[in-house]
Amino acid sequence: MSARTLVGTGFLAIAAIALMLAGQLALLDPVENVTLNVTAPVQSVLRDVTDPLADWVNNVTDAGALSAENRRLRAENERLTNDLARLREQGIAGQQTAALDAVRAQFPEETFFAASVVGRDSSNLRQLIAIDAGRGDGVREGMIVVSEGRSLVGTITKVLDDYSWVMLITDPKSAVSAMVQESRAQGVVAGNYDGSLNMEFVGQGAAVKEGDFVITSGLGGGFPPGVTIGRVSDVETREQDLFQRVTVDRLASLSNLERVLVQTSFQPTTLETP
Amino acid sequence: MRYVAGALIAFLLAIVQASSVEQFHILGVTPNLMLVFLVSWLVVRGVDDALPMIGVSAVTLGLVGMQDPGLVLLAMVPLALLGLVREMHVIHSETLLVLALVASASAAYETVLLGGIVVSELGGDVLLGMRSLVVPAMIVNLALALPIYLPMRLARPAPRRGWLAG
Numbered sequence: 001m002s003a004r005t006l007v008g009t010g011f012l013a014i015a016a017i018a019l020m021l022a023g024q025l026a027l028l029d030p031v032e033n034v035t036l037n038v039t040a041p042v043q044s045v046l047r048d049v050t051d052p053l054a055d056w057v058n059n060v061t062d063a064g065a066l067s068a069e070n071r072r073l074r075a076e077n078e079r080l081t082n083d084l085a086r087l088r089e090q091g092i093a094g095q096q097t098a099a100l101d102a103v104r105a106q107f108p109e110e111t112f113f114a115a116s117v118v119g120r121d122s123s124n125l126r127q128l129i130a131i132d133a134g135r136g137d138g139v140r141e142g143m144i145v146v147s148e149g150r151s152l153v154g155t156i157t158k159v160l161d162d163y164s165w166v167m168l169i170t171d172p173k174s175a176v177s178a179m180v181q182e183s184r185a186q187g188v189v190a191g192n193y194d195g196s197l198n199m200e201f202v203g204q205g206a207a208v209k210e211g212d213f214v215i216t217s218g219l220g221g222g223f224p225p226g227v228t229i230g231r232v233s234d235v236e237t238r239e240q241d242l243f244q245r246v247t248v249d250r251l252a253s254l255s256n257l258e259r260v261l262v263q264t265s266f267q268p269t270t271l272e273t274p
Numbered sequence: 275m276r277y278v279a280g281a282l283i284a285f286l287l288a289i290v291q292a293s294s295v296e297q298f299h300i301l302g303v304t305p306n307l308m309l310v311f312l313v314s315w316l317v318v319r320g321v322d323d324a325l326p327m328i329g330v331s332a333v334t335l336g337l338v339g340m341q342d343p344g345l346v347l348l349a350m351v352p353l354a355l356l357g358l359v360r361e362m363h364v365i366h367s368e369t370l371l372v373l374a375l376v377a378s379a380s381a382a383y384e385t386v387l388l389g390g391i392v393v394s395e396l397g398g399d400v401l402l403g404m405r406s407l408v409v410p411a412m413i414v415n416l417a418l419a420l421p422i423y424l425p426m427r428l429a430r431p432a433p434r435r436g437w438l439a440g
Contacts, residue, residue, distance in 0.1 A: 004322060005357065008321075008322070009325070012328060013348070013351050015347060016332075016348035018344070019336075020344030021344070023344055028337075028343065035337040036338065042289060044293075046289070047294060047297065050295075050297055054294075054298050057298055058297075058298065058299055061301070119292065119293070119339070120340070122292045122304065122341060123341050124304055124384060124387075125384070125388055125403065126340075126391070128340050129340075165340060172403070173391065193388075194302065194406040255299075
């Protein structure tokens, strides 16, 4: 290996570290905004061109699963399940005390901003999407993003002038305070590297069963309460464990999102220990 | 001139990777066309030709693919180091060399990105990440290796003969 190659490799390593520092200090944000503005039309065309081929390849490699039908059924299921969850939640809310009404009064009117998905994280590790709404549209970090069926999609993690990044609930860094609607058992819904969702910290004594609805609890102030996340698909209880292993099947179809709603009326709060 | 052409190819490759290739999900992962292309380029044209392309493609992919450009570049640095294997001539078959480098570079790339998440957030099940992402990525990228490498090898310019050559 020539000295020139070694110098070149060393330069790349130093440049990588410098870029990581610049990224941490948000120095690259204007460059990213300009790059996205310039390349977004090209990316959109390329995406449209390869979409049918990608659909076909994905169908074939998914052992013949019919993704279009699955998508339609999933959307319908999401709508119906949300209707059911909302009705149940209304019923429960109606029985609760005035204290809970006071909490609900903190969110008197929800407003949403509709945005299109313009990009996805190109790594296999993160679950992020880019949307065409940014600071100028009133989008702020921490706002929640829901699907058109009003199921939780994720949260805004980075805001540029014209674009924002949304961390999906399936991202390994995502953690959502949640509860099981039926038993009110609380926990944290976290993403995994394989795109699945787990509800963690659910105590052994909590009554959780397959098919139960999982909604946001509002604890911690990062998410408004009552937003549907999904349904319990599996519960594993082992005597030696402190917590149950609860797997959650998300309602929103995150792999083919095209449009999402940013809940601009919700501002997250950070609750600190007194 | 060849560096400018290489940089342009790398830029376009990163855009294709971020917009088109990311739509494909095989074994639960997205093929890394860009990485396979760069490995093939490295084997066919040499490390010195590949270095500027690695830099340009990593930064472009970071900017348009919603990743940290620095972390992507860091994940590509092992690819440059793997060029050492080519220079050492420990593997005589060029085809085998491409397959070995694609597998190693894919594993290194995904592992560095995985490490980036773990270090920054202490989050996620690392073993699950290795099993569900790193191994499938190696397999999927290996499947892409020959269809990309062979045409590149056929298109390789013939070596110039010196004036003293018989």
